[in-house]
Amino acid sequence: MVVDEARSGSGRVEYEFGQVVVEEPRVEWTSNCGNCATALALYAAQQGYGMQDGEQIRVQLVNTRTDLVLDAAIALRGAEVPNSGDAMVPGVTHPGVPVRLEFGRESWTSKGGSIMPTGVAREQVMVGSYRATASVIDAGTPAVFVDGADLDLHSGADGFEEQLTALVDPLRDARRDIQGRVARWATDLGEAIPKIGVVVPAASGSNVDVIVRMLSMDKLHPAIGITSAVAVAAASAIEESVVATCLGDRAEGPKLRIGTAAGAVDVIRVRDDDAQLVAVEVVRSARRIADARIHLPSEVRASEPGWSAR
Numbered sequence: 001m002v003v004d005e006a007r008s009g010s011g012r013v014e015y016e017f018g019q020v021v022v023e024e025p026r027v028e029w030t031s032n033c034g035n036c037a038t039a040l041a042l043y044a045a046q047q048g049y050g051m052q053d054g055e056q057i058r059v060q061l062v063n064t065r066t067d068l069v070l071d072a073a074i075a076l077r078g079a080e081v082p083n084s085g086d087a088m089v090p091g092v093t094h095p096g097v098p099v100r101l102e103f104g105r106e107s108w109t110s111k112g113g114s115i116m117p118t119g120v121a122r123e124q125v126m127v128g129s130y131r132a133t134a135s136v137i138d139a140g141t142p143a144v145f146v147d148g149a150d151l152d153l154h155s156g157a158d159g160f161e162e163q164l165t166a167l168v169d170p171l172r173d174a175r176r177d178i179q180g181r182v183a184r185w186a187t188d189l190g191e192a193i194p195k196i197g198v199v200v201p202a203a204s205g206s207n208v209d210v211i212v213r214m215l216s217m218d219k220l221h222p223a224i225g226i227t228s229a230v231a232v233a234a235a236s237a238i239e240e241s242v243v244a245t246c247l248g249d250r251a252e253g254p255k256l257r258i259g260t261a262a263g264a265v266d267v268i269r270v271r272d273d274d275a276q277l278v279a280v281e282v283v284r285s286a287r288r289i290a291d292a293r294i295h296l297p298s299e300v301r302a303s304e305p306g307w308s309a310r
Contacts, residue, residue, distance in 0.1 A: 001036045004064055006044060011051030012060045013044045019192040019217065028192040030110075032068045032141050034226020037061050038099045038284040041072035045081045046288065050074070057081055068140075069107040073100045087285035090263035091223030096285030102270075103230045104279045108139045110193075115139055117182045121240045125177055127151055128170030135241040136178055140230025140280070142185070142193040143214075144178050145242045146171070148200035155211045156203040161261065164198060164213055165220065171196050172218045191217050195228050201246045208259035209251035210236075210243065223262035230280045232258055233267045237277040 005014040017036055018027040041059050044050055050057035053073075061070040074081060074097060087098035109115050118136045125134045125146065132150035137143050148154070153163055175196040179185045185193065197214035214221045214228045221228070233256050235243035251257065258265045270279040 001033075001040060003040070003044075006047070006049045008048045009051065010049060011058060012062065013040065013049055014062045014064050015040060016065050017063055021191060022217065026190075028190040029065045030188065030190060031192040032063055032066055032227045034101060034140070034230070034282065035284060037063075037070050037072070038101060038226070039286045041070075041099050041101070042074060042081070042097055042286040042288065045072075045074045046083070050081075052076075065111075067107060067111040069104065071102040071104070073102075074098075083288050085285065085287070087283065089283075089285050090260060090265055092285065094287070096287035098283050099286055100281060100283050101226070102279050102281050103140050103227075105139075105234075105277065108230060108234065108280075110138050110142060112184065113138050113142075115234065116238070117142065117185075118178075121238050122242065125174045127167060127174045130170075132174075133242060134174070134178070135235055135238070135243065136182070136194065137231045137235045137238070137241070137243075138194075139234030141195055141225070141227035142182075143228055143231035143235075144175060144194050144196040145199045145212075145232070145235060146174065146196065147242045147246070148198040148211075151198065153198060153200055155200045155206070155259075167198070168215065168218075168220060171198070171215055175215070175218070195225070195231075197221075197224075197228065199232075199242050199246045201248065202250065202259060206259065208257040208264045210246050210256075211259040213261065221260075223260045224258060224265055226282050226284060229258055229265055229267050229282060232256070233269050233280040234277065237269070 002016045018029050044059045045057040050059040056073050056075050059072045082097050085097035086095045088095050117138050130151050133147040135145045200211045202208050235241045254268050256267050268281040272278050
């Protein structure tokens with residue numbers, strides 16, 4: 001993540017997020033990351049880029065590559081921005097400062113895209129030998145949600161995680177198939193977008209509303225990316241989507257509890273007076289652990305269009 005522009009007290013930070021491809025010397029610039037945005041929000045507040053609003057600092061984060069705009073809020077402690085806190089989130093081993101992120105409907109879809117990139121709420125995709133129903137959603141991040149029941153996956157069943165692990169390669173192939181169906185994705189068949197995952201109804205008596213297992217960069221995510229969680233929340237409001245079908249009449253209120261391998265992730269669905277979903281709020285945590293300066297050779301930066309040695 002690189003900060004492009006930030007002015008003291010402006011309340012606005014422009015940045016670029018790059019997804020590093022682990023197995024190849026390549027960076028993809030087409031996606032968003034909620035966890036990195038959380039860290040940037042805390043950094044911006046500590047550097048004085050935010051705007052004070054009562055007992056909190058607000059920061060507007062703008063990804064100049066995708067046009068996603070996030071509104072972040074961090075509570076002050078003794079009139080100062082804290083560097084430590086007791087907020088815990090699934091998949092993270094240490095507590096941190098709570099950071100509230102709001103993804104608004106006006107900017108959560110990728111630049112030039114539609115919330116339903118294929119034009120329909122449900123379509124068919126092959127996952128190995130299974131013909132499955134899937135929903136393609138672009139909110140927070142482009143994501144494909146596959147109905148787990150079509151893959152013989154059922155929450156609470158013995159061997160659920162093992163069955164899912166065996167489906168990783170077929171899910172990768174299904175992601176490529178969907179990727180090729182959307183013109184603006186097909187021109188750059190990278191790994192960052194779309195994400196793909198499996199959705200199954202929560203077991204009776206569960207403390208979550210729906211079970212989701214996502215792949216990120218073609219590997220099983222240990223929890224769920226925040227942008228993927230936003231896509232789940234957005235899909236829950238789309239009639240006949242895989243997520244809405246798996247939810248049924250659960251989670252009719254604002255809070256949606258997403259069950260992941262690491263625990264429950266809570267998101268808040270904000271609706272207007274007409275009951276239309278207008279934003280999704282998530283609380284994450286961040287903490288500053290080091291200050292460092294990295295010196296890059298100018299030719300490294302020059303290889304990416306738009307970069308200049310600074």
